[in-house]
Amino acid sequence: MPPLTRWFIKTSFVYLILSLFVGVTLGAQLIWNFPPASINLTPTYFHLLAEGWITMLIIGVVFWMFPKFSLQQPRRSLRLGWASYILLNLGLLMRLISEPAITSMNNTFPLWGILLTLAALLQWLGGMAFVFNTWARVKEK
Amino acid sequence: MPRLSTWFVRASLLYLALGFSLGALMLANKAWQFSPSIWKLLPVHSEVLLLGWFVQLAVGVAYWILPRISGTNPRGNPRLVWLAFWLINLGIALAIFEAFTPLGGLLLAGRLIQLAGVLAFVIGSWVRVKSFGS
Numbered sequence: 580m581p582p583l584t585r586w587f588i589k590t591s592f593v594y595l596i597l598s599l600f601v602g603v604t605l606g607a608q609l610i611w612n613f614p615p616a617s618i619n620l621t622p623t624y625f626h627l628l629a630e631g632w633i634t635m636l637i638i639g640v641v642f643w644m645f646p647k648f649s650l651q652q653p654r655r656s657l658r659l660g661w662a663s664y665i666l667l668n669l670g671l672l673m674r675l676i677s678e679p680a681i682t683s684m685n686n687t688f689p690l691w692g693i694l695l696t697l698a699a700l701l702q703w704l705g706g707m708a709f710v711f712n713t714w715a716r717v718k719e720k
Numbered sequence: 721m722p723r724l725s726t727w728f729v730r731a732s733l734l735y736l737a738l739g740f741s742l743g744a745l746m747l748a749n750k751a752w753q754f755s756p757s758i759w760k761l762l763p764v765h766s767e768v769l770l771l772g773w774f775v776q777l778a779v780g781v782a783y784w785i786l787p788r789i790s791g792t793n794p795r796g797n798p799r800l801v802w803l804a805f806w807l808i809n810l811g812i813a814l815a816i817f818e819a820f821t822p823l824g825g826l827l828l829a830g831r832l833i834q835l836a837g838v839l840a841f842v843i844g845s846w847v848r849v850k851s852f853g854s
Contacts (some may be wrong), residue, residue, distance in 0.1 A: 594811035699747035706740035717729045
């Protein structure tokens with residue numbers, strides 16, 4: 580399995596563990612109101628699971644197993660592949676911090692807004708890099 | 721990869737692009753609140769990513785790599801799985817339109833059609849889930 584695939588899959592395992600920790604926190608929040616209910620961790624939980632775990636696991640396996648693009652570039656652009664890894668992860672990590680922060684602070688601190696916007700942009704670019712790099716590998720033999 | 725899988729996988733990539741775009745828009749809206757009506761996109765975002773991306777990618781890859789059976793149709797009944805492709809995509813489209821029209825019942829119709837599509841896929845692929853050589 581190529582190095583990029585190993586990075587994607589191991590990272591996805593870490594997000595899986597993290598998402599269940601957040602799940603536990605959500606359960607605790609219901610009982611003790613700690614962390615306080617104004618900190619909304621539900622979107623964090625969903626995106627750790629759906630983006631961090633499932634999507635990154637899929638991307639890692641797709642990069643590894645999909646039909647070869649060409650003899651010279653079996654996995655098409657390595658650079659785009661790594662770009663999608665870095666962009667998706669930076670974007671996801673930035674949102675993990677800024678999304679609960681902005682909901683609990685009622686957007687009084689402009690840094691969180693900038694960080695959240697940047698998180699949106701980076702995740703989007705990472706997704707597009709993956710789609711673009713994969714598109715031409717989806718083909719009949 | 722068989723042609724039917726390329727259709728499922730390409731559709732799933734398009735839905736991934738759409739779902740990420742809607743998500744990015746809503747996330748930025750959380751920061752700047754350009755318009756409260758952007759929140760109407762939330763059910764579209766989850767429909768597109770759960771059914772459009774995850775389900776269709778899984779179905780497309782399953783049709784490609786599950787064990788093949790002997791006989792004229794090694795990948796099960798292709799007509800049934802093509803039907804699954806059209807039903808699932810029609811169902812997603814109808815469910816999406818629920819968010820943009822005052823018509824009720826589109827979500828229900830879309831979900832029923834998705835269910836029929838998934839049933840067609842499962843029935844068409846059931847016999848392919850077997851041990852090697854059997």
